[in-house]
Amino acid sequence: MFSSKRTLNFKQMINLNLGTFGILFAWQLLLANMSGIYAFFGAQESDLGYLWLIPSILGLVAPLLIGYLSDKTHTSFGKRLPYxxxxxxxxxxxxxALPNAPSLKFSILFFCIFTAAINAALQPFRALIADIVPAQEHTKAYATQAVLIGIGAAFSSSLPWLLLHIFKNGTSITVGVPFEIKLAFYIAAVALMITVGWTTLKTRQYLPKQSGVLKERLFHTSSIGLKKITSSFMLIPKIMLQVSIVQFFTWLGTFCFIVYFTPAIEQSIYHLPVAINPGLSNVLSHQLLEKSVVLNGLACAVYMTINIIYAYCIPFLSKKITRKVVHIISLMIGGASLISLLFIHQAAILLIAMIGFGIAWASFNCIPFAMIANALPAEGLGVYMGLFNVSICLPQIFVSFFAGYILRVLLKGDAVILLVLAGASMIIAALLTIPIRDKSVKEIV
Structure with a gap:
């Protein structure tokens, strides 16, 4: 432990954020493959949103609970690291366990547990940076985190494609989860524990002195977590509310993309009819689904690689044109990339389009957190970061409830049009960023 915030050198910054590499290695692998895995177990495209519903709700509740508990925790490893x-x-x-689930129901159950656990691990990382790093280095710290997130996510997304080519002989199956995807999951589990273990051992957290006045103001009613969260909600800074609205529309589009990108690839690239149930023991259906899942992962690897490059440009660009302007431009580019999918029918061009989405991904995983970090009180930081996560999870719940209906009834099963609407949502988020007054400190790059 140390008693005051201090400037971290490059090695210390990497040690602090390395765990996010493993967490996003695992998380992105599942994000890229779960819709496909559900399909391998027999799920229909129009049901995918509902199958993501419970994980989305857990993603809403878990960060709030973990944020509250971590604020109250004091151990030799700090407040956040045990979680x-x-x-x-x-x-x-x-x-x-997940790729070996005996049925669709068990795959849903395992994914729900995974979602709650991975949120319990990821959410404290946001607060950990604000706990440890001085305010003038928040953008650089979150950008470093975004880079490591991008490296982990890019590698894990491309892993099924790489393993498919390494083990291309004698591993094809006509039912169930393909071998290369199972092996990728096993590698992700190992990478997760190695990197998080390293961060846990190498990081020591700054524990500030409690501000009695503010603590009394925020939490005097509460020894109960719900009251504490409620009192914090009533005192949310204006900029946090504004940025939360931007995040809502950003993630409305992003989650549509995550859930329905594989069906969109099936329809636009491989021309698989919507009526075919990929989960049935139809050899052609299974092969095309496998190709779509692997291409989805490769596309994710492309935008995550761009995320790596662009994330380290963000602090420099922010000094030149302000981070708000950077965010507006980045979201516009990302939205345009999703809209362009309407005109794409070749895999190579699809991968090129993912460059724009990678720019947006880097921005909305870095700049919104840097914008609000300086405005939040240290005493309730975990709770506030949990509340901010609501702006990410609510649109996921909305998509889970309504996107399936929209796809089936209004769009007649056209997943590509749904992704066009997702791009429009990101452009709305960019426009909503314009009125925000970001009172940022001078950044040290």
Whole structure:
């Protein structure tokens, strides 16, 4: 432990954020493959949103609970690290179990447990940076985190494609989860525990002196977590509310993309009719679904690679044109990339389009957190970061409830049009960023 915030050198910054590499290695692998895995177990495209519903709700509740508990925790490893480590441990166990689930119901159950655990691990990382890093280095710290997130996510997304080519002889199956995807899950579980273990051992957290006046103001009614969260909600800074609205529309589009990108690839690239149920023992259906899932992962690897490059440009661009302007431009580019999918029918061009989405991904995983971090009180930081996560999870719940109906009834099963609407949502988010007054400190790059 140390008693005041201090400037971190490059090695210390990497040690602090390395765990996010493993967490996003695992999380992105599941994000890229779960719709496909559900399909391998027999799910229909129009049902995918409902199958993501419970994980989305858990993603809403878990960060609030973990934020509250971590604010109250004091151990020799700090406030956040115990949740990061044990959340990762549970997540790793269910990464191993998920591709071997005996049925669709068990795959849903395992994914729900994984989602709660991975949120328990990831959410404290946001607060950990604000706990440890001085305000003038928040953008650089979150950008470093975004880079490591991008490296982990890019590698894990491309892993099924790489393993498919390494083990291309004698591993094809006509039912169930393909071998290369199972092996990728096992590798992700190991990577998760190694990197989080390293961060846990190498990081020591700054524990500030409590501000008695503010603590009394925020939490005097509460020894109960719900009251504490409610009192914090009533005192949300204006900029946090504004940025939360932007995040809502950003993630409305992003989650549509995550859930329905595989069906869109099936329809636009491989021309698989919507009526075909990929989960049935139809050899052609299974092969095309496998190709779509692998291409989805490769596309994710492309935008995550761009995320790596662009994330380190963000602090420099922010000094030149302000981080608000950077965010507006980035979201516009991302939205245009999703809209362009309407005109794409070749895999190579699809991968090129993912460059724009990678720019947006880097921005909305860095700049919104840097914008609000300086405005939040240290005493309730975990709770506030949990509340901010609501702006990410609510649109996921909305998509889970309504996107399936929209796809089936209004769009007649056309997943590509749904992704066009997702792009429009990101452009709305960019426009909503314009009125925000970001009172940022001078950034040290």
């Amino acid at each position: 990061i480590f044990f959340g990762s441990l549970v997540a790793a166990i269910f990464i191993f």
